[in-house]
Amino acid sequence: MNTKRLDLNLLATLEALLEEQNVTRAAERLHLSQPAVSAQLNRLRDMFNDPLLIPAQRGMTPTTMALELLTPLRLALDQVRDTVTTHQHFDPLSANxxxxxxxxxxxxxxxxxxxxxxxxxxxxxxxxxxxxxxxxxxxxxxxxxxxxxxxxxxxxxxxxxxxxxxxxxHYVLVGRKDHPQLTGDMTLEDYTLLEHAVVSLSGGGFFTPVDQALQALGHSRNVVLSVPSFLFIPELVAQSHLVALVPWRLVEKRTDLKIVKAPIVATGFxxxxxxxxxxxxxxxxxxxxxxxxxxxxx
Known part of the structure; x- marks a missing residue:
């Protein structure tokens, strides 16, 4: 291969094609027309003497050579990008x-x-x-x-x-401001008898790592509600008899909630x-x- 006339734009096109495996999506990513990217792909095939991408039922399938090229190509182009940007002066007021x-x-x-x-x-x-x-x-x-x-x-x-x-x-236990059973000196038994809301990111789950820890101690808590997001919790507990374990930073500025330390070790993150x-x-x-x-x- 004659590298004296190597066009870095072609390599950027090859990177996009190998990652997208679709000429249309690669063209959109590069802000080029589809015919222009197709023409560049033909030049790349001549350059490497390999089809590189073969038409498939959905998109295109990379050849063995193309797969071998992807990692070193990505690293080389990232290094070029870093070299260009590392020493540029950055002015926040004018940055766009x-x-x-x-x-x-x-x-x-x-x-x-x-x-x-x-x-x-x-x-x-x-x-x-x-x-x-x-x-x-x-x-x-x-x-x-x-x-x-x-x-x-x-x-x-x-x-x-x-x-x-x-x-x-870290997690804290929250409930409405005047919740009568929510106190800082609760026993573990008092805690398990409260009506709990839990967060299930996958949706619909009632058993969390906290419940697993309680089970190991021979206890279980009264979980009555499962929601898919922590964002539901503050309003729910502020207007009900429910309590919940939530990340502290989510509620640290709330004045309508009672916030106490839970009587068990709730794993933070x-x-x-x-x-x-x-x-x-x-x-x-x-x-x-x-x-x-x-x-x-x-």
Missing amino acids: LSVTLACTDYLQTVIGLSLIQTLRQQAPNIRIAIRNLEPSRLETQMVRGEVDLALMTPDEAPPLLRTRHLYDE PVGMVWHERNHGHSAHRWIREQIGNVLAD
Whole structure:
């Protein structure tokens, strides 16, 4: 192969084609027309003397050579991107870009308003898109540039992504302000007799790790309601006889709730940032990570 006339744009097209395995989607991602991407694919086939992508019933199937090329190609292009962006001066006041942040609804509530206010003041032309976290798809989303940064438990992140610990969250027991049985000196028996609401992220579950711990101690609690999100809980317990275990930062500023320490050890969880190597050296992304770190530290 004659590398003297190598076109890096062709390699970027090859990366998009191998990741999307569809000419139309690759064209949309590259902001090119479909005929232009098809023409570039023909040039790539000549360059590598291989079909690279073979038409299939749905999209295209990469050849063995194409699969072997994907990882080193991705690493090489990421290095080029980092080289171009690492030494660029970043001015928040004049920066104009969009950043996509993925996190759970709990973290959207905890960080959302503070982060938006910080960015509006310091970088008014940066746009933040917040989307729901999909852990099973996160690495693919970051490779494709669909997600730039995620807030989640770092231990649950795909191993090839970068992580940074932010803080450790803990659970508290909450109920309405005048709940007569909700006190700081409850016994374990008092706790189990309360009417509990629990969060089942998958939906419909009534048995959680807390119930598993209680079972090991020979106890069970009175779970009467299961909801799919922590965001339902504060309003539910504020207007009922229910109690619930929730992350402390979700309710720390609520004045209409009674907040006490549960009479059992409720496992907490760490919260951190997760990002792809391609964004690691980018000056704007570095700045945004620092702002998120500062907001959560405060």
